[in-house]
Amino acid sequence: MAERIYNRLLAIRSERGLTQAGLAELVGVSRKTINTVENGIFIPSTLLALKLAQALGRPVEELFSLEPDEQE
Amino acid sequence: MTASDIEQAERHSRTRSLIMAVMAVVLLIQGLIGFGDEASSMTPMLRHAMWGVTVGLWLVILATGGWFQLSRNVRSVMNDEVSLAHRSLALQAGFWTAILAGMILYFASLRWDMSLREGLRIIIDVAIAAALARYAWLELR
Numbered sequence: 001m002a003e004r005i006y007n008r009l010l011a012i013r014s015e016r017g018l019t020q021a022g023l024a025e026l027v028g029v030s031r032k033t034i035n036t037v038e039n040g041i042f043i044p045s046t047l048l049a050l051k052l053a054q055a056l057g058r059p060v061e062e063l064f065s066l067e068p069d070e071q072e
Numbered sequence: 073m074t075a076s077d078i079e080q081a082e083r084h085s086r087t088r089s090l091i092m093a094v095m096a097v098v099l100l101i102q103g104l105i106g107f108g109d110e111a112s113s114m115t116p117m118l119r120h121a122m123w124g125v126t127v128g129l130w131l132v133i134l135a136t137g138g139w140f141q142l143s144r145n146v147r148s149v150m151n152d153e154v155s156l157a158h159r160s161l162a163l164q165a166g167f168w169t170a171i172l173a174g175m176i177l178y179f180a181s182l183r184w185d186m187s188l189r190e191g192l193r194i195i196i197d198v199a200i201a202a203a204l205a206r207y208a209w210l211e212l213r
Binding site for chain 2: 021024025028029030031032033034042044045048
């Protein structure tokens with residue numbers, strides 16, 4: 001079983017030119033939630049992961065993965 | 073959901089956490105030194121009622137997030153996934169503190185006399201204080 005989930009939220013959010021506050025507003029959560037997910041401190045529920053994917057216009061598996069991103 | 077809702081929610085969340093931190097200290101002191109029965113100018117009934125109301129209020133806030141006067145949108149951001157996870161961890165801390173306090177008082181009662189009411193008040197105060205402190209720490213760090 002994987003011990004952590006890797007995410008590309010920060011990279012994709014930056015690509016879209018969104019701030020943490022902007023993404024928080026789109027998804028309906030606090031900036032702290034976006035920040036903790038981006039930093040891997042908090043693993044979001046499936047519901048929140050899907051909302052993030054929808055807000056960023058990307059498939060959820062592009063945002064989250066069990067393997068680290070090759071560029072990392 | 074608007075940017076103003078998010079800003080308001082973050083502001084109220086911070087205030088809530090700060091109040092919880094202060095209340096944790098107050099409850100801890102209250103639990104450890106008691107009400108000062110002889111020194112208090114309040115009647116015993118009023119003192120017990122005030123304690124019951126205070127504890128009840130903080131239990132409701134720990135269970136629901138409180139701040140019911142705010143709009144549904146603001147409350148939903150204040151009680152988003154991270155906040156709910158923090159509340160869950162805070163309640164765990166409260167549970168373990170209650171068990172530990174109960175065990176300490178059990179063994180302490182073998183040596184010192186203590187009324188049931190005193191013992192229960194200490195356990196409840198210390199457990200709620202632990203839950204509030206844990207929540208405040210998780211939210212404010």
